[in-house]
Amino acid sequence: DIQMTQSPSTLSASVGDRVTITCRASQSISSWLAWYQQKPGKAPKILIYKASSLESGVPSRFSGSGSGTEFTLTISSLQPDDFGTYYCQQYNSYWAFGQGTKVEIK
Amino acid sequence: QVQLVESGGGVVQPGRSLRLSCAASGFTFSSFGMHWVRQAPGRGLEWVAVIWYDGSNKIHADSVKGRFTISRDNSKNTLYLQMNSLRAEDTAVYSCAREQWLGDRGHGFDIWGQGTMVTVSS
Numbered sequence: 001d002i003q004m005t006q007s008p009s010t011l012s013a014s015v016g017d018r019v020t021i022t023c024r025a026s027q028s029i030s031s032w033l034a035w036y037q038q039k040p041g042k043a044p045k046i047l048i049y050k051a052s053s054l055e056s057g058v059p060s061r062f063s064g065s066g067s068g069t070e071f072t073l074t075i076s077s078l079q080p081d082d083f084g085t086y087y088c089q090q091y092n093s094y095w096a097f098g099q100g101t102k103v104e105i106k
Numbered sequence: 107q108v109q110l111v112e113s114g115g116g117v118v119q120p121g122r123s124l125r126l127s128c129a130a131s132g133f134t135f136s137s138f139g140m141h142w143v144r145q146a147p148g149r150g151l152e153w154v155a156v157i158w159y160d161g162s163n164k165i166h167a168d169s170v171k172g173r174f175t176i177s178r179d180n181s182k183n184t185l186y187l188q189m190n191s192l193r194a195e196d197t198a199v200y201s202c203a204r205e206q207w208l209g210d211r212g213h214g215f216d217i218w219g220q221g222t223m224v225t226v227s228s
Contacts, residue, residue, distance in 0.1 A: 001168070032213075034213065034214030034215075036151075036214075036215075038151075042220075043201060043218035043219065043220055043221065044151065044215075044218055045218075046206070046214050046215060046216050049206065049208075049213040049214045050213055053213075055216070085150075087150065087151055089151075089153075089214060089215075091212060091213070091214060094153070094156075094165060094167075095141070095153040095156070096153060097150060097151040097152065097153065098150070099150045100150040100151070
């Protein structure tokens, strides 16, 4: 099974900061990776698919990059509404999520 | 509007069974692969099972294989998860999700339900 590992587990940043979350796969998943945002008590929302494709309706401050085993989600200028937990998900071989990264606004 | 609504959760004793349902509306249910994902209290997301758009193929996570069965009724626009031999570690919010299909393959899950809570406790 493919294991997904995210870092950091938690991050605290100020409005306007550039924020980067890393996701590593235990083996190559090509570009078959998605990113989700989840707010407390709410369903996850897809942000990025195929590692770098922005889902329709998602603000352009969100971007994804990477291929193979290492991927990043970047928020170019953190906004108050961006708090929540972010998950990566591989869909190269079955499906698996990372453990999540909690983003807090300072 | 496009919507998924889960039902069937509750409190159940270890070893007992429960069947979850996920009612779909606002889209052509029979055209999409569907998944179950669960989230234990305070924990992350765990993929549980998938069923192809026509029900021709099903895959279950190792953690539930042999105990849970995913199924669907396209005439009723409904997805199911039959959960047998429940354990305390199955306690979680169970959500159904639609697989986003772009081009010739799936790309993540674009529509999610709000989930139904399953608590396994004596």
